[in-house]
Amino acid sequence: MKKFTFLTIAFLIGFGAMETSAQFEIKIPKFGKPKTEQPKTGQPNTNDGNNQNPPKNSGGDVAYMAKPRPTSVPVLLKHTIEVKPLRNNTYWKTPNERDHSSWMPVIRFDLFHDRSETVRYNVEWLNPDGSLWFSQPVEDNQTRFSGEIFATKSTDAAGTYGYRLLNSKTKEIVYQGKFNVKKMSFYPNDPKQKNNATFYTDNDWILPFGYVGFEDNASWDKDPQPTVYLWFKGGLKREDLEARLFHNNQQIASTDDGGGIEDGSLFDERRNTDNCFEQPEICGYQIWKFKWKMSVESFNKDATRATYVRYPDVLYTKDKPGEYTVKVFHKGVQVRETKFTVQPNGWLETNKFAAQLPMKNYRALIPVKVMGTLDKWNPGAWKTDAFYGNPLPGFVAP
Helix, strand or coil, X not given: CCCCCCCCCCCCCCCCCCCCCCCCCCCCCCCCCCCCCCCCXXXXXXXXXXXXXXCECCCCCECCCCCCECCCCCEEEEEEEEEEEEEECXXXXXXXXXXXXXXXXXXXXXXXXXXXXXXXXXXXXXCCCCCEEEEEEEECCECCCCHHHHHHCCECCCEEEEEEEEECCCCCEEEEEEEEEEEEECCCCXXXXXXXXEEEECCHHHCCEEEEECCCCCCCCCCCCCEEEEEEECCCCHHHEEEEEEECCEEEEEHHHCCEEEECCCHHHEXXXXXXXXXXXHHCEEEEEEECCEECCCCCCCHHHCCCCCCCCCEEHHHCCEEEEEXXXXXXEEEEEEEEEECCCCCEECCCCCCCCCCCCCEEEEEEEEXXXXXXXXXXXXXXXXXXXXXXXXXXXX
C-alpha cells in the first residue's frame, strides 16, 4: 500500500445488477451534467498524525490525534447515503385490488457541519428513462412516507431509477445517482398473490468496501482500539465468525483469544434490514466490526502521565509498524481478506480515497477480497454501481 498523508477521515456508499419488470420497459436513467458535483463542500478540520502540526506533549513528541471539527460548510458524508423503496400494500392504479404492493423511494444521509445555518435540500426522483418522476423536500436529512405520493405517484415496477439531491437555496446539484430496485414475491407459487411483493435496493456493490479506524465513542485520552469494519449479506451469527490478524505473514491475534466481534447497529451500518427481514441472505446487508487486544498508544509517557502503564497482554501498534492482514472465517472457512498499514508512530495509515470520501469518525476505506460461497452476490457490481452509480476513481476490488 502506498503511503499518503493521514487525514483522519474517509469512506463511501450504491448497488448491483439491474433487474427489469415484465410490465415495464426499462432504460438506464439519463442524468444531466451537474452545475457542481459538491458545492462548497469542505473537509472536517483534522490533525493527521504526520505533518499537520498535531498537539505535542512536554517531551516534544506527538501526543494524540485531534478529532475533526465541524465548520459552517456542510460536508455530505457519502458513505451514509441510503436510497431504498418504501412499500405499501395498495396501488393507486388498481384501487379495487387487494394485496397489490407498490413503492415510493426514500433517501437518508448524514451531514457534518456546525449547524450555524439551516441547510435545506430537495430531491428530484427520476424515472428509468431519465424523466422527472416527482420531487419532494428533505427534512432532517431524510425523506419520509407520503400518503399523497403513494396515492398518485407510487409504482409496482422494478428497475433502475435515478435521483438528484439539490440545495434548495442555490438550486445547485449536491449529489446525483441511480439505484436498482428489485422485486420479490411473498408467495411465488400462488398466482393470486403475484402482486403481493416486497421491493429492495440491490447493494451488492458494497461488499468489496471496508474500513479501518475507530468507533465514534472511542476514548482519545488513552489507547484507542483499531477496528476493522466489513460488509456481509444475510443474518449471520457472531459465534460463527472469527477474525485472525497477521503481521509480517505471522498470525499475532485472533478474536477467539480476545478483542471482540459486533454487528453494526447504526443506520449507515445496515442496508435493507426492514425490507428483507424474511430473506436477509438475498437482500440484507450489515457491517460486522472486528477488534483484537490491540491499541494505539496515543500518549507518550511524560510528566503529566508518569504512571502510564502498558498492559503485557495488549499489542501496541507502535511496536509493530507495517502491513497487517485480516482474514475472516465463517464456520472455519475463510470468507474475507483485507489489509491495512500502521505508520512508525503507531497511527493508522490512510490512502488516496480519504479526500474523496470524508468521514467524521476516523475511518479509512480499505479494499476487501470477498471469498467462498457465503454471499450470493454480483462480483462486478462495484464497477458501475458503487456509491449509487458513482464508482470511486482508482478503486479496484481485490
